[in-house]
Each structure stands twice: as C-alpha cells, then as structure tokens.
Amino acid sequence: MAHTQENTSPPEKKDAAYSHGILAKFLHLAGAQWLRDGLHTVFLVYLARQSTSDYGEFMVAFGLASIILFLGEFGLNQPLVASLSKKFTHKGDILAQYTLLKGGILTAGWLGVLIFVVWQDYTPGLTNLVLVISAGVGLEALASSFFVAIRVEGRQDLEARIRAVAAILGYGWGLSLLIAGAAPHWIALFKLIENGVNLAGGIWMALAKTDFEGLTLKRKSLARTWATAKNGAVFVLMALAAILYNKANVYFLQGQAGPTKVAQYSATWELVDGMAILVSNLLLRSVLYPLFVRLWKNDRQEFARLASDCLRWLVGISLPVMFILYVESDRIIGAIYGGAYHEAMWMQKYLVFTIICAFIHNLAAYLMMSQGKERLLLFIYVAGLGVNLVLCATLIPADPLLGACLAMLVTKAAVALASTAYCHFSMRIINLSALAPIGLALAAGCGLYLLLGLTGVRELAEAAALIPFIFLVKKWRAEIKARQAAAA
Numbered sequence: 001m002a003h004t005q006e007n008t009s010p011p012e013k014k015d016a017a018y019s020h021g022i023l024a025k026f027l028h029l030a031g032a033q034w035l036r037d038g039l040h041t042v043f044l045v046y047l048a049r050q051s052t053s054d055y056g057e058f059m060v061a062f063g064l065a066s067i068i069l070f071l072g073e074f075g076l077n078q079p080l081v082a083s084l085s086k087k088f089t090h091k092g093d094i095l096a097q098y099t100l101l102k103g104g105i106l107t108a109g110w111l112g113v114l115i116f117v118v119w120q121d122y123t124p125g126l127t128n129l130v131l132v133i134s135a136g137v138g139l140e141a142l143a144s145s146f147f148v149a150i151r152v153e154g155r156q157d158l159e160a161r162i163r164a165v166a167a168i169l170g171y172g173w174g175l176s177l178l179i180a181g182a183a184p185h186w187i188a189l190f191k192l193i194e195n196g197v198n199l200a201g202g203i204w205m206a207l208a209k210t211d212f213e214g215l216t217l218k219r220k221s222l223a224r225t226w227a228t229a230k231n232g233a234v235f236v237l238m239a240l241a242a243i244l245y246n247k248a249n250v251y252f253l254q255g256q257a258g259p260t261k262v263a264q265y266s267a268t269w270e271l272v273d274g275m276a277i278l279v280s281n282l283l284l285r286s287v288l289y290p291l292f293v294r295l296w297k298n299d300r301q302e303f304a305r306l307a308s309d310c311l312r313w314l315v316g317i318s319l320p321v322m323f324i325l326y327v328e329s330d331r332i333i334g335a336i337y338g339g340a341y342h343e344a345m346w347m348q349k350y351l352v353f354t355i356i357c358a359f360i361h362n363l364a365a366y367l368m369m370s371q372g373k374e375r376l377l378l379f380i381y382v383a384g385l386g387v388n389l390v391l392c393a394t395l396i397p398a399d400p401l402l403g404a405c406l407a408m409l410v411t412k413a414a415v416a417l418a419s420t421a422y423c424h425f426s427m428r429i430i431n432l433s434a435l436a437p438i439g440l441a442l443a444a445g446c447g448l449y450l451l452l453g454l455t456g457v458r459e460l461a462e463a464a465a466l467i468p469f470i471f472l473v474k475k476w477r478a479e480i481k482a483r484q485a486a487a488a
Contacts, residue, residue, distance in 0.1 A: 035164050037274065039171035041336075043190075044270065046178060048263065048337050054184060056259030059266035061130040061188070063247045064116065065137035068109040070243040071236060072102045072141025077148050079235055081290050084152045095206070099145050105236060106138040120255075128185040136191025139199050146202030151290055155205075162201035170194025234374045241381035245388040245411050249404040252392040257400040265404050267337050267344040268329070272351045275321055276358035279314065284362050292370035307367055307429045313476070314363055316438045318356040320469045323445070325352045327462055343401055350405040354412045361416035364423045376422065384415040437475060441468035 048055040080098045113134045117127045147159045174190030254262050288310065295303040325332065329348035333341050368377045388411040395403030424430045449465035 033163070033278065036167035036171075037278075039167055039175070041270075043171055043174055043178065045336055046175070048267065048341070050178075052263045052340060053259050056261075056263035056266065057126050057129060057184070058133075058188075059262055059270075060126065060250065060254055060259065061133040062137075063250045064113050064130050065134040065191075067240075067243045067247065068106055068113065068134055069137045069141050070239045071109050072106050072138065073144050073239075076102055076105070076235060077144055077285075080145065080148050081152060081293055084149060092207075095145060095149055099142065102142055102145060106141055110134055110138060120251075125184065129188055132185050132188040133191055136188065136193075136195055139192065139195035143195055143198035143202045146199075146206040149206040150202070151287075156287070158205045159202075162198060162205060166194045166197035166201065169197055234378050238374065238378040238381050241378065241385045245381070245385040245415075246408075248385075248388055249392050249396065249407045252396045252407075253400055253404050256396055261343075261400055264341060264343040264401060265347060267333060267341045268348040268351055271325065271332065271336075272348065272355060273358075275325075275355050276362070279317075279359055279362065284366050289366045289370065292366060296370045303370070304427050304429070307363070307423070307427065308431050308434065310363055311360065311429050312431070312434050312438060314359040315356065315435065316441070316469070316472055316476075318359045319438070319442055319445075320466055322352045322355050323465060324462075325355075327458075347401055347405050350402075350409055354409055357409075357412035357416040361412070361419050364416070364419035364429075367423050367427070367429070368419065371426075373422075377419065380415060380418045380422075383418070384411055387411050387414055437472055441472045444468040 044055070044058070047058060076098055080094070083094045083098075110131075113130060117130050122130065147162075150156070150159050170190045170193045172190075173193050174187050177187045177190075250262060250265065253265060288306075292303060292307070295306065326349055329352075330345045333345045333348060337344065365377055368374070388407055391407035391410055392403070395407050397403070420430075445465040445468045448467065449461050452461040452464045455461070
C-alpha cells in the first residue's frame with residue numbers, strides 16, 4: 001500500500017500543475033466582456049451611422065479617458081496583484097492603500113485632461129464630452145482594485161456578474177438617449193452609470209464574498225501608503241508611456257485632419273485593438289498574470305512551461321484572426337459602419353499586423369512584471385514612446401491616415417521585439433520545434449488561398465486557408481488531453 005501511495009503522489013502534483021482552471025475563469029470574464037463589447041459596438045455603430053463628426057469626437061473623448069483608465073489600472077493593478085498574493089498580509093489594509101493612491105492619481109489625471117483640452121482649444125461641446133467620459137472611465141479604474149481582490153481569490157465568476165449588470169444598465173442609458181437624439185454630454189453619462197455600478201458591486205463582492213478581513217486604513221497604513229506610492233511609481237510611469245504611444249497618433253491626426261479622419265481611423269482601430277484588448281485584459285491580465293506571479297515564487301519550472309505554451313497559443317490564434325480581418329476588411333467595415341468609411345477599409349490591412357505584436361508583447365510584459373523587471377519594461381515603453389512621437393511628427397503631416405497607421409505598426413513591432421527578446425534570452429520561451437507546426441499551418445494556408453484564389457470564388461479560397469489552423473487547434477487539444485491522461 002505504501003508503494004502505491006508513493007507512485008500516485010507525484011502525478012497528483014503534476015495534474016495540479018497542468019490544471020489551473022484557466023479556461024473556466026477566462027470564459028466567465030469573456031461572457032461579461034462579450035456582452036459589454038457587444039453593447040459598446042452597437043452604441044458606436046449607431047453613433048457612427050448617425051454622424052461621422054460626432055463619432056470622431058466620441059473617439060477623441062474615449063482616447064483621452066483611456067489614459068486615465070490605464071494609469072489607474074495598469075499603473076497600480078499589477079503591483080496590487082503581487083501584494084495581495086503574499087502570505088501573512090492584511091489584504092484589506094493593502095486594498096485600502098491602493099484605492100487611496102488610485103483616487104489621487106485619477107484626480108490628477110482628470111485635471112491633466114482638463115488642461116489638455118483647454119490647451120488644444122476644443123469646442124465647448126467636445127470639452128464637456130471629454131470631461132464627462134473621463135470622469136466615468138475613472139470610476140472603472142477604482143472599481144478594478146476590488147476586481148483584482150476578487151481575482152486573487154479565484155472568483156472571476158463574481159466579477160463577471162457585476163460587469164454584466166453594469167454594462168446593461170450603463171449602455172441601456174446611452175443607447176436610449178442616443179436614439180432619442182439627446183446632446184452628447186447627456187449621452188456620455190452612461191459611463192458614470194456603468195462604472196458606478198461596477199464600483200459599488202466590486203466593493204460589496206470583494207468584502208462580502210471573499211476571504212478579505214475588511215477594508216481598513218489605520219494610522220500605520222497611512223504611513224506605509226507613501227512607501228507603496230514610491231514602489232508603484234514605476235508602474236504609473238510605465239502606464240503613462242504605454243498609453244501615450246498607443247494614443248499619440250490620434251491627437252496628431254485630430255490636429256492635422258480633424259474629427260472626420262479620426263473617425264475613419266477609429267472605425268478600424270476599434271476592431272483591431274478590440275482583439276488585442278480581449279486577450280490582454282481577460283486572458284493575460286485577469287487570469288494568467290496572477291498565476292504567473294504565484295508560479296514565479298513557487299514553481300519556476302511550471303512558470304517556464306506555461307509561458308512557452310502561451311506564446312505558441314497566442315501566435316497560432318493571432319494568425320487566422322489577422323487573416324480574416326485583412327481579407328474581409330471591405331465587407332466588415334462596410335457592413336458595420338457603412339460606405340462612408342471607405343478609407344477605414346484599406347487602413348485595416350495595415351493595422352491587422354499590430355495584433356500579433358500586441359499578443360506577443362503583452363505576454364512578455366506580464367512575464368517581466370512577474371519577475372520584478374518593471375524598470376526594464378519602463379525603459380522599453382519610454383523608448384517606444386520616443387519612436388512613436390518621431391514617427392507621428394514625420395509621417396502624419398505628409399499623409400495623415402497612412403502615417404497614423406505606419407506610426408502605430410512600427411511602434412508596436414519595435415516594443416514587441418524588445419520585450420520578447422528579453423524574455424527569450426532570460427527564460428527561453430521561444431521553442432522553435434513547438435512553433436514549427438504553426439509555420440506549417442501558415443504555409444499550407446497561404447498555399448491553399450493562392451491556389452483556390454485562381455477559381456475566382458473569394459469565399460472558397462478564404463475558407464480553405466483556415467483549414468490548416470483547424471487541424472492545429474485539434475492537435476493542441478489532443479496534446480492537452482494526453483498530458484492530463486499521463487498525469488491521472
């Protein structure tokens with residue numbers, strides 16, 4: 001009997017290593033995200049079809065608001081995950097410190113946006129729109145602190161429920177007023193409603209449904225808050241550099257060509273960037289990053305295995321997504337936004353290549369943060385911002401739309417190359433033998449597309465090109481089942 005126990009114990013540990021509940025947690029959050037994104041898409045499409053100018057102004061407002069959101073979320077949520085993952089800490093105390101810091105950062109960010117719109121001499125209507133949207137989005141960053149607390153406890157299902165209810169209430173308001181023809185700044189209140197619900201629900205769930213001891217801020221905690229702020233400063237600077245190089249081309253485009261051209265760029269960028277956000281926010285940030293932090297401390301062999309697997313999965317997934325958006329850009333843009341957005345159709349053929357860059361870089365960034373390499377990542381982001389500003393200043397005045405696309409693509413590629421190179425040289429995450437099936441699927445798909453393209457039947461060629469990737473996914477599923485069977 002003792003011999004039997006000795007043989008069965010290691011496989012149980014191995015099984016635990018291979019099964020982290022990643023898919024279940026991702027699907028919970030994905031369901032809520034898809035609901036929210038679906039409503040967001042309906043809202044923006046209806047707005048875009050009503051008025052190209054109003055759509056462009058809303059996208060400028062969302063772009064500025066996203067700076068505030070990214071400062072609060074990326075700037076402090078990542079160190080918050082690490083702090084809450086430590087043993088023998090008063091988690092409610094830590095949560096209160098970070099919430100206080102976020103409040104200060106978000107207030108400063110909102111004032112910064114106010115100064116920017118005054119400096120740019122925006123119209124009163126656009127100024128009101130920007131300030132209302134920015135305030136509403138700022139609440140989302142506050143709510144995310146409590147969602148982080150829920151994720152660390154492994155309760156992504158609770159977060160998903162809150163986000164779903166908030167999205168229905170918020171976008172219900174926005175769509176109703178948009179259809180009724182209300183003024184933009186009244187419509188924009190939907191962000192305050194949505195994220196007010198997120199904040200209230202996040203606080204309630206984090207304190208009532210998890211193992212947190214309570215949200216407290218003692219005198220000693222206030223003293224430690226300054227130390228927390230200093231430790232989190234690198235994350236805030238990193239977030240600022242990252243969001244600026246992602247949004248700078250929009251403001252250069254607004255200045256050079258006005259809101260109508262911003263609308264053309266935003267129509268395709270919403271689709272392309274939406275794919276990257278889905279993977280980055282849900283899979284990498286909300287599910288895998290807390291797992292990477294824990295594995296780096298407790299099981300570095302499993303950390304390296306999971307990192308390598310994630311890289312090939314993300315590369316394999318990105319290729320068919322990019323292909324569909326590339327070859328169907330005319331139909332997708334035309335069906336969603338209408339014929340007025342014809343320039344967005346050709347722009348999408350450039351911007352789709354940022355998807356694989358975003359997938360790979362975001363994975364590398366979370367791996368680096370799991371290892372405490374935030375300062376190196378900050379250097380990469382600042383360098384990327386410098387490259388982006390030079391490209392925007394050089395390319396956009398000459399050709400506003402093409403310049404905006406090229407500035408974004410080159411910047412994304414450079415940042416992805418730098419971060420992925422570091423991860424590979426430090427932990428060997430690129431396994432050429434594991435990536436070889438993806439290369440074969442890509443070659444076979446291209447061959448089928450070119451061959452069947454001679455028939456003149458566009459749909460046939462496109463469907464055939466995806467067949468090798470279907471077999472690739474089946475291969476991965478068989479591999480996972482084989483691992484589970486070996487561990488059982």
